[in-house]
Amino acid sequence: MAGIYLHIPFCKQACHYCDFHFSTSMAYKAEMLEAMLRELGLQKNYLSGEEVETIYFGGGTPSLLTADDISRLINTIADLHPVSANAEITLEANPDDLDKLKLVSLTQTPVNRFSIGIQSFYDEDLLWMNRAHRAQEAEASVKRSQDAGYENITVDLIYGYPLLTDTKWQNNIQKVLELDVPHVSAYSMTVEPQTALASFISKNKQPPMNEEQSAAQFTYLMNKMQQGGFEQYEISNFCMPGHYSRHNSNYWRGVKYLGIGPSAHSFNGEARQWNVANNAKYMQQLGVGAIAAETEVLTQTDRLNEYIMTSLRTMWGLQLNTLNKLAEGASDELIKNAESFFDKNWITEDHGVIYLTSSGKLYADHIAAELFF
Missing domain, CATH: 3.20.20.70 (Aldolase class I)
Structure with missing residues (x-):
């Protein structure tokens, strides 16, 4: 899909x-x-x-x-x-x-x-x-x-x-x-x-x-x-x-998407692409059959950090086994780095899934940034 x-x-x-x-x-x-x-x-x-x-x-x-x-x-x-x-x-x-x-x-x-x-x-x-x-x-x-x-x-x-x-x-x-x-x-x-x-x-x-x-x-x-x-x-x-x-x-959830139009972003599972945020340049390039866009191929670290950032924001949470599929042993390092957040009751773990608590949702961006690899 x-x-x-x-x-x-x-x-x-x-x-x-x-x-x-x-x-x-x-x-x-x-x-x-x-x-x-x-x-x-x-x-x-x-x-x-x-x-x-x-x-x-x-x-x-x-x-x-x-x-x-x-x-x-x-x-x-x-x-x-x-x-x-x-x-x-x-x-x-x-x-x-x-x-x-x-x-x-x-x-x-x-x-x-x-x-x-x-x-x-x-x-x-x-x-x-x-x-x-x-x-x-x-x-x-x-x-x-x-x-x-x-x-x-x-x-x-x-x-x-x-x-x-x-x-x-x-x-x-x-x-x-x-x-x-x-x-x-x-x-x-x-x-x-x-x-x-x-x-x-x-x-x-x-x-x-x-x-x-x-x-x-x-x-x-x-x-x-x-x-x-x-x-x-x-x-x-x-x-x-x-x-x-x-x-x-x-x-x-990291599903592929195609972005059309000036400033639109796309993701194909391996790289991100973003169009120029300028109407005239966008139309000019497409007028000659080209797309005015830049591309960034995601590294393993990029994928880890994106998964941490996006999954923690949702009620489905951060699944530790998914983290390990992205990088072997990554879950152990994340759990270690998250000790202070467990102590503050900002995050909780249940059957291998990390969730933000209600109080943790107030600090979602800070928590994710601190857990980045």
């Missing part, structure tokens, strides 16, 4: 915290789609004929595409690859794009899952983030999608920023639970270099993020979602049983 990711590099406006690759001009949308179709053709052998189980439209804002654009890309994938009959096909969407007419048109495409970027149900927070939608649209977009027959929906929330009081955060989570969606992704606000938010903070126009606030709100999130019947199957992702994102789960 394998996955295909399509990076749609267009947005209506730039969110203050975002460092993903995108353009706020749609002037070259048609040319970009042609370039992506050409890349699909050039990369048709990248997955070695494996069945495509998931297709994911990310960005950027993929919901800016028309239904015809989306169908054309999916149909091209189906012409080039064997696609599973029950493939998960996800479209990231902004709430303001999912009006009734758009939803009617999307029902005519193979898309069967939405990832809706709500972030907050408070207008002042959305304005602070420079989001294009408002709180009323956020709630309405979910309900309209459900009315249109889409049950497989995930919503995104952000926590840990100055405007978000604990009461507002609790209300945001409660609102999501009331909307009866089966999947929630929640991320701590991070300050990325060269974003508007980073500039505001450096000029003292905005206060810095507060780690204690973020940790407290994350802890509340974990507890509340568990009470609501959700599984925390990955640090930032919660779902009702059986509703985890198959596409994202494959990333964490």
Whole structure:
């Protein structure tokens, strides 16, 4: 099985915290789609004929595409690859794009899952983030999608920023639970270099993020979602049983995937590849039948460290026998290096599998980095 990711590099406006690759001009949308179709053709052998189980439209804002654009890309994938009959096909969407007419048109495409970027149900927070939608649209977009027959929906929330009081955060989570969606992704606000938010903070126009606030709100999130019947199957992702994102789960499990579009990443089991994060260069190269990308062949150490980093984040945990398959005796060294984390009750071991505890999830990146080979 394998996955295909399509990076749609267009947005209506730039969110203050975002460092993903995108353009706020749609002037070259048609040319970009042609370039992506050409890349699909050039990369048709990248997955070695494996069945495509998931297709994911990310960005950027993929919901800016028309239904015809989306169908054309999916149909091209189906012409080039064997696609599973029950493939998960996800479209990231902004709430303001999912009006009734758009939803009617999307029902005519193979898309069967939405990832809706709500972030907050408070207008002042959305304005602070420079989001294009408002709180009323956020709630309405979910309900309209459900009315249109889409049950497989995930919503995104952000926590840990100055405007978000604990009461507002609790209300945001409660609102999501009331909307009866089966999947929630929640991320701590991070300050990325060269974003508007980073500039505001450096000029003292905005206060810095507060780690204690973020940790407290994350802890509340974990507890509340568990009470609501959700599984925390990955640090930032919660779902009702059986509703985890198959596409994202494959990333964490080391499954092959092909990334199409500027800045998109690919992995074939042995090497990683990433496309140039520049729309003009991307289109120019594909115009002459070439792909503007760099490749890194993974060493044994790279594979060990990637497995540690990704597996620890999931509810399936780090399997010691898998570690030993990557490098003989690796599990013994890892157990030795992890003694302090066992003592702090940040990790636990059960039948040869290492898991993060609830308290350990607060330090997931630190723990993984300390266990790297």
